[in-house]
Amino acid sequence: MPRVSPSPAAVAVEDRLFRALAVLRLVVLANVVVLTVVRSGDVERPAAAAASLAVMTLWTGFAIWAYGEARRRTPALLVADLALAVALLLATPWVMRGDAGSLPGFWVIGALVAWAIHYRWVGGLVAGALLAAADLARQDVDRSDYGNAFLLVIGGAILGFMCQSLQEMATERDQAERAAAVAAERARLARAVHDGVLQVLALVQRRGRELGGEAAELGRLAGEQEGELRRLIRAQDAVVAGADDTVDLGAALVQLESRPGVTVSTPGTPVELSAGTARELVAAAQACLDNVHRHVGEDAPAWVLLQAFPDRVEVSVRDAGPGIPAGRLDAAAADGRLGVAESIRGRVADLGGTADLVTGSFGTEWELVVPRLGSGA
Known part of the structure; x- marks a missing residue:
């Protein structure tokens, strides 16, 4: 999935969002462990359930580390994250009995949020659709199941859009701050030009006219440059509305x-x-x-x-x-x-x-x- 190279400000926002996701991953991991223990009577294959919990625990630790730096957020990492969540959903009928609920529970939200942060609204929509399809494929669908699947799809897209908006606002703010800094520096240079260079150009222009000949042409050119510099200074000093x-x-x-x-x-x-x-x-x-x-x-x-x-x-x-x-x-x-x-x-x-x-x-x-x-x- 192609992605426009983000600005440094957008990367900084993405870093903060992934740090928040790290906390969320720990919370949903604890939730699935507690739920599995509570629903132990509904577990058909305890060894497989224990192995699944071990995989989720190990992957949570690895994902927190891997997403911690921008250079490690590769397409392979995000695909593996989503693929594992989908696989655990599809394995639910083999591990759990009846209507006990999905094996990974809310743990799959980690992959959904990662795609929404990194690939924005398109990523959230794709991840939500794949997770919803896997969740519906593992069971007989009723109205409640459809509602949950719909929330995954629409929630992923909305979350991705919000992440995109935060990154775009950070980029725009960074550009505005840099533009203000450049304008301030140009104004400072304009004052320096006004105090030194303009006086010299005015002197060359005046002396050139007095001396005549080739010096007059030099004076004319100096006068043109003086006028251009004054125009630039006025443009920098003016506060332009809009x-x-x-x-x-x-x-x-x-x-x-x-x-x-x-x-x-x-x-x-x-x-x-x-x-x-x-x-x-x-x-x-x-x-x-x-x-x-x-x-x-x-x-x-x-x-x-x-x-x-x-x-x-x-x-x-x-x-x-x-x-x-x-x-x-x-x-x-x-x-x-x-x-x-x-x-x-x-x-x-x-x-x-x-x-x-x-x-x-x-x-x-x-x-x-x-x-x-x-x-x-």
């Missing part, structure tokens, strides 16, 4: 066609992303186009393609230039020029995505891939 709103990434990317030579292709339907994610993706695409403008030509053609999938979005930026020489990006990073590393790769990495570069004599293509959070669990 920061969790979604926007159409396609509509945001289409605005890039105002740049010379740029062609943007998007799906026919809106591609909804959170406003923050869309803003960072557009900024990364702008950085790619800035490189085309700087290294290929001001009017060089460039193509931006947006593709949407259920679990991710992909933005590719392609040009038909001569390509990036081998080792040039590494040399730029070594010299302290981190435009590509920070403006493109850094932005996409902060969103949990990847930025892949393909370059050669045919041109250069960036492929930016970002997951769509909440697209599936």
Whole structure:
């Protein structure tokens, strides 16, 4: 049964749920031992009953240990857990007499809860259905038996859904806390930029105009960068209402066609992303186009393609230039020029995505891939 790789926060919730299940396993084990002793007159094969109790005791101890760490919660462990519960239910007519009740009793709940925690509502539904089928197969079914089987099925699904909701809420809280920490750090860096770098850029701009010639062009570029930095600082300092709103990434990317030579292709339907994610993706695409403008030509053609999938979005930026020489990006990073590393790769990495570069004599293509959070669990 495939399962989406959980976040660290979801794993932490799962760990706590399995610790609670360990206590439940001990309680239901004690219950089945007491019930077997009380119903000793209904036991047809005492040796088999004693062996079954020994198996349940040993498995309970092993399961508590095995489920204690996430790396040991393998499909084989969960299948064995459920298979043993089903086997004990099916062995009841051979061990017990008449309508004495099932041999394992409530002990089978341990496997049901384990599947609900690990595989969420689908796991709870599957485990509940198999246990219900085994319970009905061992006896002549009456209204009460049907009711118990129905409770196993519906209860397993509901329990799995609740476990899934707890893990998703923990993941969302963790993402919100990390976003707040990132915003606070960016605000701190913005203040540092304002106190130092902006003053230097303003000075270069003023002195460039005074000196003229090539220095004037340098001053103009410094003025553009100063304006961009001030815009970023204002965006960081502003408290934006509805920061969790979604926007159409396609509509945001289409605005890039105002740049010379740029062609943007998007799906026919809106591609909804959170406003923050869309803003960072557009900024990364702008950085790619800035490189085309700087290294290929001001009017060089460039193509931006947006593709949407259920679990991710992909933005590719392609040009038909001569390509990036081998080792040039590494040399730029070594010299302290981190435009590509920070403006493109850094932005996409902060969103949990990847930025892949393909370059050669045919041109250069960036492929930016970002997951769509909440697209599936």
